[in-house]
Amino acid sequence: MSGYHQEKSDLLVARRTCRARFVLVFVSLYTSNAIAQQSPATDEHLKQAFHEVAVGYQITEGIGRKLKQLPLRDEPIMHWLSLDSVKGAHVGSVFVWTRAQRPEVVGTIFSWDGAKTRMEEFYSYSFDQLSVRSGSGKVWRPATNREMQRIPDAPIPAVSEQGRRLQIRSMSRGFSGRMNRLGEHHPLRLLPRPVYEYESDDPDISSGALFILVAYTTDPDILLLIEARNTADGPKWFFQPARFSDKSLWLTYKEKDIWTSLRKGHGTDQPQPDDHQYHTEYVKFVAPRKSKNDE
Numbered sequence: 569m570s571g572y573h574q575e576k577s578d579l580l581v582a583r584r585t586c587r588a589r590f591v592l593v594f595v596s597l598y599t600s601n602a603i604a605q606q607s608p609a610t611d612e613h614l615k616q617a618f619h620e621v622a623v624g625y626q627i628t629e630g631i632g633r634k635l636k637q638l639p640l641r642d643e644p645i646m647h648w649l650s651l652d653s654v655k656g657a658h659v660g661s662v663f664v665w666t667r668a669q670r671p672e673v674v675g676t677i678f679s680w681d682g683a684k685t686r687m688e689e690f691y692s693y694s695f696d697q698l699s700v701r702s703g704s705g706k707v708w709r710p711a712t713n714r715e716m717q718r719i720p721d722a723p724i725p726a727v728s729e730q731g732r733r734l735q736i737r738s739m740s741r742g743f744s745g746r747m748n749r750l751g752e753h754h755p756l757r758l759l760p761r762p763v764y765e766y767e768s769d770d771p772d773i774s775s776g777a778l779f780i781l782v783a784y785t786t787d788p789d790i791l792l793l794i795e796a797r798n799t800a801d802g803p804k805w806f807f808q809p810a811r812f813s814d815k816s817l818w819l820t821y822k823e824k825d826i827w828t829s830l831r832k833g834h835g836t837d838q839p840q841p842d843d844h845q846y847h848t849e850y851v852k853f854v855a856p857r858k859s860k861n862d863e
């Protein structure tokens with residue numbers, strides 16, 4: 569190549585590189601501005617408000633004199649952000665209520681306008697009868713959990729805690745999914761690390777972990793519980809997916825569909841099935857004002 573053509577080629581590459589950098593900078597600035605202007609994702613006072621809502625919930629299991637209150641884990645297991653072209657930015661926190669370290673109820677508190685409305689979304693993994701009472705006194709009684717599913721071709725749970733953790737992470741990489749949002753399909757990806765891990769004091773359970781599948785943001789769409797449970801045939805690995813979205817969802821394991829949860833208007837016109845372990849509620853919401861110390 570002549571010196572002239574080489575110089576011209578280098579100039580074109582430089583221009584394309586500049587354009588690419590400009591696009592990346594523009595996208596980055598746009599996203600940062602959108603977050604700063606529309607979402608209080610880093611605003612501690614709003615996170616605190618979500619936490620206060622969660623603390624206000626009383627979740628009890630059993631009936632009569634055997635009622636027992638489930639403890640809320642002190643800190644949220646996740647904070648998330650979603651940018652929506654219609655409603656703007658969504659920001660939320662995910663909380664977990666446990667029994668013997670096992671997650672019995674998972675809930676997210678979030679808002680998309682920062683001041684006027686919040687949504688409270690819950691799923692119950694409990695095999696016992698629960699009563700979920702909000703701070704405002706509203707009560708939800710989820711259905712007791714159905715039987716969990718065995719993970720196909722799973723290894724025997726390891727004897728050591730570390731060994732089981734490694735097995736959980738290895739098996740989790742086989743899960744993926746997809747979403748139908750108003751006729752438009754989006755792949756779901758599994759976040760690489762569990763948002764909650766536990767060793768249980770329950771004699772029926774040894775170890776477990778809770779994973780999150782998301783679409784194009786960090787907004788949780790599917791909860792995935794993987795758990796080593798003791799059976800008559802010895803310890804086995806089980807899993808249970810849960811919807812955390814109002815869209816139609818599919819979960820895949822090793823490229824085979826193993827679970828679906830359809831919603832009308834999102835890929836189907838058929839009546840949507842009831843899921844009495846899943847609950848949502850819209851609540852009028854006024855975030856606490858910032859104190860002078862926060863400014």
